[in-house]
Each structure stands twice: as structure tokens, then as C-alpha cells.
Amino acid sequence: MDDERQEFFQKLNNFINNYQDILSAGIEERWLKLPIKLYDKEIYEVIGGLLARQATLSMLLASSPYIWNGHIAPIILRVMTDAHITLAWILKDPPDRVKKYIHYGLGQEKLFIEHLKAGVEENDDEDIKKLIKYKEEWLESQRREFLTEVNVGSWSGLGTREMANEADCDSLYKYAYAPFSGATHNMWQHISRFNLKYCKNPLHKYHKIPSVDRASLDPDYLYRSAKYVDKSFALVDKIFGLTIDTSMPLNWFIEEFDKLFEQKKTDVENKEDD
């Protein structure tokens, strides 16, 4: 690799590391400044957990440039939009909705444990037994199993679209959550673009054939993930009246990204002048 390319990749690496630091620092500062009432600790655990979830997803996307493409990035972005809608909906009435959220999760875990137990009856597996024990202990540490209900419907009692509507995330639902669902659920609108390519033979009716071609890398996906984590940070800041010193992820991303590519452009121009 020539010096110029090496230098650019070093700068990109620094950009990614610094971005991750910004997110990490943002989570830490917000947690310290949140007016946590330990009596209702679950509310702050859910809020903090969802914010950390957003930051983690964005950090891991940043650290993996090879997945800044249409195959993988939309799956992560869909998870992030879902996390934001969940957070925004919960923040409309935290005491009631946090309970629903947690109980649903515990119920799902209970259901999984029951499936595992049924499986182990037919197939005596020591590893599965250990897994069951571990999961039961985890469940019991949160809520007694005999009090845990299992809900096989929606955790909120609403579809995601209704939740988004109630939580003023209509636009996010329409322009991000729904389109990214195509990749997440392997739907035709995604598959036909990313996993099929046209045969140019007219005798074959220009049919499409399976393709495992690599998709081109696009930092726009990382930009979007910065946007979504920024949205979640901003919402929590607004609800709790937090003043945060750490840069907001999106502003930081835009400024530093522009600098990175402006520098690259200058380097290229300088080289052409040589």
C-alpha cells in the first residue's frame, strides 16, 4: 500500500476511534447527570440501557467499514430506529411502559426456557442443562418465575407504527424503519436489488440470477447511525433537561468527516500539482 493510502487509512482509523470515544463519553456524562431515583431504578436502567444500545450499535458499525453497505448496514439501522421508537414511546409514560417492557422481556426468556426444557427431555444434553440453569438464575434474579407472565402479542399492545405515531416518530418510521425492514426481513424489494443481478441475454427474458457480489461501501450508513444515536441522546436531554458538554454525535461526525475528506481532497490536489 503506498504512503498516501496508508496515511489516509490511519486518519480514517483515528476518525473511527474518536467517534467511538465521543459516544462512550456521551453515555457516561448522561448517566452521571440523569436525575436517577433509585426507588424507580428500572426506569433509568431501561433508558440507560437503550441509550447504550444505540451507542454500541453505532460504535460497532463504525469499527467495521466493510459492512457500510446495503447488505448489512440497513439491518443495524433498522434496529437503531426500532430502539429509538421504543425509547421515545416509553418516555411518554415511563412508570407504566417500563414495566410492560421489562415484563415482556422476562416473559420471553421464560418461554425460551420452557422450550429448552421440553427439548432436553427428548435429548439429554448437559450443555443445554447448564444453559437452562444459567437462564433460570438470571430470570429469578429479576422476578420470581411463578409470577412472570408470558405475552405472545406485542409488548406495548401496539404495532410499531402506532407507537411511532404516539411518540412523534412518524417520519422516522416512514422514511427509515419501514424501508430498512426490507433488508431485515429479507423481503423482495431488498433481495431483488442486492441479491440478484440481471442476465443480459435477451433469449433469457433478461431474467435475474443469484448474486453474491460485494456491494459498494458507503459512509452514508455510518452518518445515519450517528443521526439515530444523536436523536436518542437529544430526546433524553430534552425530557430530563440535561446540559451535556460532550459533543453531540451528529455535529461531531459532520465536522470531522468533512475535515477528513477535505484533507484527502487537498492531498490529491497537491499530488496532482507535483
Next chain:
Amino acid sequence: MNNKKKIILGDHKKVGSKFIPPMAQLEISDISTINQIFPEIIWMGLLNDSYGYREGIHLSSEIAKLAHAIHDSDKHVNFALSSSYEYLSDEKKKTLVEELERNNYLVKLQKSLYPLIKYYEGFPMTFLGDGGIAESKDFQIQKLKKTVERHFNRYETPGVIILANVVYIRAITGGLHIVQGLEPPNLESLVSDPESDEAKKTAAQVRSMAMMEAMSGDKEKSGSAWSQSFWNQGLKIDKCEF
């Protein structure tokens, strides 16, 4: 300023969780021009590409008229569609070939239709014979590919012309009746001035009239067996291209 916000899918009818567009509410059959009609008429595309529009149209009209004159059914049969020739008995086919030879049309048809006659199983006009043409398979397949490519889009002139021929042949064999007062389509404009408004209007008319050929009559007449066979043989005839 228009304060009324546009309602998304406002012209659609909501049925359960589905929004049905206006056309789909008419419960019309789904006809695919490419799947069902194209294989039936591409033979005329081969003639047009070999000899130009005037002579190509003349040849396809002549064979259709001759076939129509000798066919047994008292129902109208449109011999613009290749699978119509399956209605002819072996004896009638023999008669047709003799007539074509007498009129010096046979060799031209054989030469032009060779790729289909020689390489596609079940092509309904195979009875015309391959005439012992010397060119290689590769050459013939390339010729067919170019013709299929040129005629694939029914909104472009070559594709429109062979659809128009379906209508023209129906008309010259007495199968088209225009209601008094209605203007028949100006088919000549498609050849003489394809970019004109007149030609565009005619093109729209012939597209919909040709679709009706696929909707009328029984399944066999609509050529579904040959149409399926034509496309299904494609992977055997030639490799995929990227």
C-alpha cells in the same frame, strides 16, 4: 397555497389491510405481453429484420392469408400468431408449403425463421422446413438474440410494428370489424412516421388490441404451450451473460 394535504394512496380502495389500485378493482385478467404474446409474434420480427418492414410485413401477411384461405375451422384464426399454424392438419401444412414455394416465398421464410425452426423444439412453423441453410448455429442464435433484443420493448418501434401486424393480419383475413363512426388505427404511420402523435396514438391502440388476442379463445390459441416452451428453452440454447 393549497392547504389540503395530498392523501397517500387516496385513489386506492382499502380492503382489509390492502390498498387496491383503481385498475386492479376492475378484476381484469393479468396478461403478460412478454410471456404470452411475444413468442407468438417474434417470427414476424425475424422477417422484418431480415428484409425490412415493407417486405417483412408483406411476407407475414401472405403466409397468413394463404393459411387462412385453406384452414378448416369456420372460426376466425389469426395466423399472425405462430401457434395458430397448429390448427392446420398435416395435409393442409403440405399444401401451404407448396403454395409458398410456388409464390417464391418459402426460401425467404426458411432463411429468416431458421433459428426457430432448427433450434427450438415445438416451434409451430417448423413444418416450413429448414431449407438446408449453411450458416453456423452460433451465427443463427446471435441473429435471433439481436431480433429478440430489438423487439423486446413494446413501446419501441420494432416491437410496436409486430404487434400492429397482429391487428393488420386479423383485418386482412376478415376478422376485424370496426364500428361505424370509429376511426381505424393508422398502421401506416408506425412505419412512415413513428415519432408522430398519430403513430403514438396508433401504437397505444395496437398494444391493447394485440392483448385482446391473448385473452380471446381457448388456452391453446393464446399460445401458452409454445410461449412457455420458447422461454423455457432459452437456458438450453444459450448461456447467461453479465
